[in-house]
Amino acid sequence: MSISDFPADSVGLVTPKVLHNEQPFELACGRRLPGFELVYETYGELNAKRSNAILVCHALSGHHHAAGYHSKDDRKPGWWDSCIGPGKPLDTNKFFIVSCNNLGGCHGSTGPRSINPDSGEQWGADFPPLRARDWVHSQAMLADHLQIDCWAAVIGGSLGGMQAMRWALEYPQRIRFCIVIAAALQLTAQNIAFNEAARRAIQSDPKFANGEYLKKGSHPSDGLSLARIIGHITYLSDIGMGQKFGRELRSGTFELGKDEEIEFQVESYLRHQGSVFAEGFDAHTYLLMGRALDYFDLAREYNHDPVAAFSHALCDFLVVSFTSDWRFAPERSREIVEALLGARKNVSYAEIEAHEGHDAFLLPIPRYLDVLHAYMRRVQAYCEGLSQ
Amino acid sequence: MSISDFPADSVGLVTPKVLHNEQPFELACGRRLPGFELVYETYGELNAKRSNAILVCHALSGHHHAAGYHSKDDRKPGWWDSCIGPGKPLDTNKFFIVSCNNLGGCHGSTGPRSINPDSGEQWGADFPPLRARDWVHSQAMLADHLQIDCWAAVIGGSLGGMQAMRWALEYPQRIRFCIVIAAALQLTAQNIAFNEAARRAIQSDPKFANGEYLKKGSHPSDGLSLARIIGHITYLSDIGMGQKFGRELRSGTFELGKDEEIEFQVESYLRHQGSVFAEGFDAHTYLLMGRALDYFDLAREYNHDPVAAFSHALCDFLVVSFTSDWRFAPERSREIVEALLGARKNVSYAEIEAHEGHDAFLLPIPRYLDVLHAYMRRVQAYCEGLSQ
Numbered sequence: 001m002s003i004s005d006f007p008a009d010s011v012g013l014v015t016p017k018v019l020h021n022e023q024p025f026e027l028a029c030g031r032r033l034p035g036f037e038l039v040y041e042t043y044g045e046l047n048a049k050r051s052n053a054i055l056v057c058h059a060l061s062g063h064h065h066a067a068g069y070h071s072k073d074d075r076k077p078g079w080w081d082s083c084i085g086p087g088k089p090l091d092t093n094k095f096f097i098v099s100c101n102n103l104g105g106c107h108g109s110t111g112p113r114s115i116n117p118d119s120g121e122q123w124g125a126d127f128p129p130l131r132a133r134d135w136v137h138s139q140a141m142l143a144d145h146l147q148i149d150c151w152a153a154v155i156g157g158s159l160g161g162m163q164a165m166r167w168a169l170e171y172p173q174r175i176r177f178c179i180v181i182a183a184a185l186q187l188t189a190q191n192i193a194f195n196e197a198a199r200r201a202i203q204s205d206p207k208f209a210n211g212e213y214l215k216k217g218s219h220p221s222d223g224l225s226l227a228r229i230i231g232h233i234t235y236l237s238d239i240g241m242g243q244k245f246g247r248e249l250r251s252g253t254f255e256l257g258k259d260e261e262i263e264f265q266v267e268s269y270l271r272h273q274g275s276v277f278a279e280g281f282d283a284h285t286y287l288l289m290g291r292a293l294d295y296f297d298l299a300r301e302y303n304h305d306p307v308a309a310f311s312h313a314l315c316d317f318l319v320v321s322f323t324s325d326w327r328f329a330p331e332r333s334r335e336i337v338e339a340l341l342g343a344r345k346n347v348s349y350a351e352i353e354a355h356e357g358h359d360a361f362l363l364p365i366p367r368y369l370d371v372l373h374a375y376m377r378r379v380q381a382y383c384e385g386l387s388q
Numbered sequence: 389m390s391i392s393d394f395p396a397d398s399v400g401l402v403t404p405k406v407l408h409n410e411q412p413f414e415l416a417c418g419r420r421l422p423g424f425e426l427v428y429e430t431y432g433e434l435n436a437k438r439s440n441a442i443l444v445c446h447a448l449s450g451h452h453h454a455a456g457y458h459s460k461d462d463r464k465p466g467w468w469d470s471c472i473g474p475g476k477p478l479d480t481n482k483f484f485i486v487s488c489n490n491l492g493g494c495h496g497s498t499g500p501r502s503i504n505p506d507s508g509e510q511w512g513a514d515f516p517p518l519r520a521r522d523w524v525h526s527q528a529m530l531a532d533h534l535q536i537d538c539w540a541a542v543i544g545g546s547l548g549g550m551q552a553m554r555w556a557l558e559y560p561q562r563i564r565f566c567i568v569i570a571a572a573l574q575l576t577a578q579n580i581a582f583n584e585a586a587r588r589a590i591q592s593d594p595k596f597a598n599g600e601y602l603k604k605g606s607h608p609s610d611g612l613s614l615a616r617i618i619g620h621i622t623y624l625s626d627i628g629m630g631q632k633f634g635r636e637l638r639s640g641t642f643e644l645g646k647d648e649e650i651e652f653q654v655e656s657y658l659r660h661q662g663s664v665f666a667e668g669f670d671a672h673t674y675l676l677m678g679r680a681l682d683y684f685d686l687a688r689e690y691n692h693d694p695v696a697a698f699s700h701a702l703c704d705f706l707v708v709s710f711t712s713d714w715r716f717a718p719e720r721s722r723e724i725v726e727a728l729l730g731a732r733k734n735v736s737y738a739e740i741e742a743h744e745g746h747d748a749f750l751l752p753i754p755r756y757l758d759v760l761h762a763y764m765r766r767v768q769a770y771c772e773g774l775s776q
Contacts, residue, residue: 028644028645029645029646029647030644030645030646030647031647128647129647186635187635188626188629188630189626189629189630189632189633189634189635189652189654190621190624190625190626190629190630192635192652192654192655193617193621193629193654193655193658194621196617196652196654196655196658196659197614197617197618197621197658200610200613200614200617200659200662201589201614204593204610204611204614205592206594222588222592223592225588226585226588226589226592226614229581229584229585229588230585230618233578233581233582233585236578237578238576238577238578238714238717241576241577241578241581242576242577242578244577245577246577247574247575247577247580247685254683254685254688256416256418256689257416257417257418258417258418259417259418259419259516259517262679262683264577264580264584264682266577266580266581266584267580267581267584270581270584270585271584271588274588291650294652295642295650297635297642300642301644326626326714329626
């Protein structure tokens with residue numbers, strides 16, 4: 001295989017690595033994991049001063065495979081390939097980029113499908129609940145392992161943006177720039193309600209078996225699929241769905257006097273998305289990640305005052321939102337910006353005109369990539385300043 | 389029992405009546421029902437000229453019981469009691485109000501739980517698909533039965549508003565005022581997507597038994613409950629849910645170091661709403677009503693031109709929307725208004741400031757009731773003109 005098998009601006013073939021931590025790991029819930037494994041990928045080269053490292057944090061259903069290909073037969077690159085690669089905003093000619101699968105995930109890091117060494121069986125429903133801060137702490141251990149004292153930037157969209165903010169509060173000395181995309185200080189009641197609907201979809205699937213599906217060898221694919229469909233609708237926008245699907249039919253007719261099964265394109269699309277997702281995802285992980293989202297509340301331990309919370313941060317911030325995102329609306333981002341201004345932090349804010357809803361943060365929208373590019377030049381100037 | 393058992397502005401005790409139609413009834417799908425029963429209620433008195441009759445059309449999960457009480461032990465009055473009664477906008481001292489359970493319903497009218505005379509068994513999944521026009525045609529037979537040549541007004545919210553519009557096109561001579569609340573010319577792709585998620589919730593419940601649940605004596609209550617939860621979230625608004633529930637907990641704590649089950653108030657509320665709904669509703673009816681919503685497209689047979697469609701109408705229109713309604717947003721109502729203006733119809737439009745989302749159309753919001761009150765005085769003036 002040669003590099004030429006891949007697009008010129010791709011990081012090409014990548015191989016995941018694993019951090020093995022054998023020390024007990026204390027969790028926010030008070031329980032502890034007896035060690036863990038964290039699967040991660042890196043793109044680009046760490047410079048001599050180890051000053052050009054960027055941590056990418058993933059969202060609800062993401063994982064460590066953010067860019068490039070695992071084999072030349074891969075049909076699709078990593079989930080943020082539009083953003084990571086030579087010449088792209090997260091430019092692998094300039095930065096060393098790290099992306100891990102969060103604890104509790106189902107793509108290689110320790111999670112509900114891992115063996116609980118105390119029982120010798122899969123954790124399953126007994127896997128401890130996690131908070132964003134647990135992920136941040138485990139990511140800090142990955143930084144230690146990679147001998148990165150301070151990230152040039154921590155970046156993430158949605159739940160990933162929440163981790164980036166938590167980084168700024170938990171390890172203010174270890175993050176120079178914090179990039180928060182399509183995120184919020186906390187979920188609204190409506191957000192929680194949609195997550196609850198998704199949970200019920202999973203939990204009421206008989207194949208979920210009251211959480212014992214791993215033991216029983218079953219897989220709650222109907223429930224996972226419906227959970228994904230509910231989520232997916234909320235990640236898109238009304239106007240974006242209208243443009244993409246409208247009221248186009250996949251089959252049947254509305255002609256009077258004809259009794260035919262009628263299926264709209266949007267239904268068929270969602271069914272397909274749900275099925276593909278359900279095949280590759282774990283129900284416990286979905287529940288755990290959703291709960292971490294619900295529970296996230298940046299300022300909870302700061303007397304519910306986000307200004308007080310951010311006053312602990314030392315880094316600069318870029319906050320990005322998308323006009324049609326109603327899951328984490330621009331208003332939620334403006335709350336972040338206002339709190340940062342209140343705490344006298346350097347903050348840049350971009351509200352990107354986009355019809356793609358919450359999903360926009362994953363897409364190659366030119367104005368969005370331009371904003372990231374410009375900001376990353378600032379990050380690069382900092383790295384070079386340190387490197388000289 | 390005396391009338392004093394009920395509030396002074398209540399229509400008091402009401403008894404449903406039934407229209408028995410024994411003639412075959414042709415449906416839009418080309419199939420026919422071998423007759424049907426339509427359960428309905430009336431409030432107020434028909435005047436001598438039979439000119440003061442108002443038809444109330446119900447929404448997805450509604451029925452004939454729009455106002456008053458069925459017994460003195462009833463805890464709740466009919467679903468639109470805030471609007472119907474002596475001195476209320478639909479003033480029973482002035483109007484004769486008719487409200488029926490639509491065909492396909494599960495509250496007494498012929499529907500999937502009725503016996504199919506051809507088979508001697510319950511219709512179940514074999515009940516024919518219905519369109520809004522089928523309801524309108526059956527309501528016209530009810531008007532015939534009541535000897536009402538022309539409704540002073542046909543009024544409805546949501547799917548009810550769609551029926552009111554269809555009345556204006558199907559029977560232009562039989563409707564003088566058309567009141568369309570929180571409706572749309574057609575559903576958007578996002579609307580259809582949410583309905584599809586609700587359908588999947590029902591259909592993937594094993595107790596749905598591939599539609600054979602009546603035969604098997606089971607009831608897909610988990611599926612119905614989840615369908616209702618999904619719908620209910622979309623009937624409320626983000627801001628309204630925030631005001632009502634915020635991030636309040638019902639149980640558990642976020643305190644660090646405590647591993648407790650955490651439940652938000654909004655989750656508990658939705659679970660309760662879902663369960664109550666699932667108890668009293670039929671899954672086939674839910675699917676059928678949702679499909680009628682999806683299929684509704686006012687202008688389909690008018691070359692997709694709503695101006696051309698409305699040019700067939702002869703009545704005046706009132707269109708009402710609510711600012712926080714994102715299921716049938718004010719923009720959808722403005723499309724109706726623009727088409728009506730294009731067709732040179734008399735139309736009044738009110739966009740009501742409200743935080744209650746789509747559900748606002750069912751609630752006693754003062755400004756909303758004021759608008760209805762004012763418009764109904766106009767309807768009344770027409771009735772009195774005819775009566776003199």
